[in-house]
Amino acid sequence: MAIGTLAGLFSGLFGVGGGSVIVPLLILWLGYDERGATATSLAAIVFIAGFAAAVQGVYGNVDVLDAALVGVPAVAGVLIGTWLQQRLQQRVIALLFAAVLVASAVELVR
Amino acid sequence: MIGTVVIGLAAGVIAGLLGVGGGVLFVPGLVLFLGLDQHHAEATSLLAIVPVALVGTYRQDRYGNVHRHDALLLGLLSLAGAAGGVALANALSGTVLRDAFAALMVIVAAQLVHRALRGGEAGKKS
Numbered sequence: 569m570a571i572g573t574l575a576g577l578f579s580g581l582f583g584v585g586g587g588s589v590i591v592p593l594l595i596l597w598l599g600y601d602e603r604g605a606t607a608t609s610l611a612a613i614v615f616i617a618g619f620a621a622a623v624q625g626v627y628g629n630v631d632v633l634d635a636a637l638v639g640v641p642a643v644a645g646v647l648i649g650t651w652l653q654q655r656l657q658q659r660v661i662a663l664l665f666a667a668v669l670v671a672s673a674v675e676l677v678r
Numbered sequence: 679m680i681g682t683v684v685i686g687l688a689a690g691v692i693a694g695l696l697g698v699g700g701g702v703l704f705v706p707g708l709v710l711f712l713g714l715d716q717h718h719a720e721a722t723s724l725l726a727i728v729p730v731a732l733v734g735t736y737r738q739d740r741y742g743n744v745h746r747h748d749a750l751l752l753g754l755l756s757l758a759g760a761a762g763g764v765a766l767a768n769a770l771s772g773t774v775l776r777d778a779f780a781a782l783m784v785i786v787a788a789q790l791v792h793r794a795l796r797g798g799e800a801g802k803k804s
Contacts, residue, residue, distance in 0.1 A: 571755075572753075572754070572755025572756045573755060574759065575752065576756030576758060576760035576761075577760070577761050579724070579764050580759065580763020581763035581764075581778075582701070582763070582778070582779055582782055583700050583724050584700070584704075586756065587696075591697045594697070596745045597710060600745070603743045604744075605697060606696060606697025606738070608743075608745045608749045609749075610693070610734040610738055610744075611738075611746070611749035612749045612752035613753075614731045615750075615754065617725075617728050617731060617737035619756075619761070620761075621725040621728060622759050623764040624764055627697070627721070627764070629718050629721030630721045630722055630725050630780075632697060633731075634802075635726040637686065637712070638683075638685060638708065638723075641684075642687065642689045642693065643729050643730055643733050645689060645690020645691040646688070646691070646694040646730045646734040647690075647694070649696075651737075653687075653695050659794040661695055662744065662790045662791070663695070665692055665696065665790060668703075669737065669786055670783070672703070673706075673784050676706050676709060676776060
C-alpha cells in the first residue's frame with residue numbers, strides 16, 4: 569500500500585514510471601527476486617504512467633510527437649532489454665547505468 | 679534527432695533490463711536533445727513510458743516473471759499519488775523541478791550501485 573502511494577507520487581512529480589521506487593521496495597519488503605520485481609514493476613508502471621500522462625495532458629504539457637520520437641525506439645529497446653535480462657549478469661550494466669545517470673544529472677543542472 | 683532516437687533505444691534496453699530507467703533517461707534526453715522545458719519533458723516522458731512498459735510487461739509475463747495480482751494492486755494504489763505528484767510538479771518552478779530531478783537521478787544511481795554490489799547472492803538465486 570505504501571509502495572503504491574509513494575511510487576505514484578514519484579511518478580507524477582518527476583515524470584518517471586516509479587520503477588526506481590517499486591523495484592527495491594518489492595525486493596526489500598515483499599521478498600521478491602530481482603526478475604520478479606522488475607517484471608511486476610513494469611506491469612504496475614503501465615497504470616501509473618498512463619494515468620499520470622493523462623493528468624499532465626489536462627495541464628497541456630504533453631508533446632505527443634516528441635513522446636513518439638523517444639517512445640518508439642524505446643519499445644525496440646525494451647524487447648532487447650528483457651531478452652538480455654534472462655541471459656546476463658546485471659551487475660556491470662547497473663553500474664554503467666548509474667554512471668550515465670550521474671553524468672546526465674550534472675549536465676542537466678549545469 | 680539521432681541523439682533522441684539513441685536515448686529512446688537506450689532507455690528501452692535499461693527499462694527491460696533493470697525495471698527502471700524509462701523516464702529517468704527520457705526526461706534528460708528530451709531536455710538536452712529536444713530543448714523541452716522540465717514540465718513538458720516530464721509530461722512527455724510519462725506518455726512515452728506507457729508503450730515501453732506495456733511491451734516490457736508482455737515479454738516478462740511470457741517468461742513467467744510478472745506477479746499479476748500485486749502489479750494490479752500497486753498500479754491502482756498509485757493513481758491518487760500520481761495525481762498528487764502531477765499537481766505538485768505543476769505548482770513548482772521549472773528550475774526547482776529540474777534540480778530535484780537531478781537529485782533523483784543521483785539517488786537512483788546510488789541505489790543501483792547498492793543493488794549491484796549486494797546483488798551477487800540475490801541475483802544468482804532468481
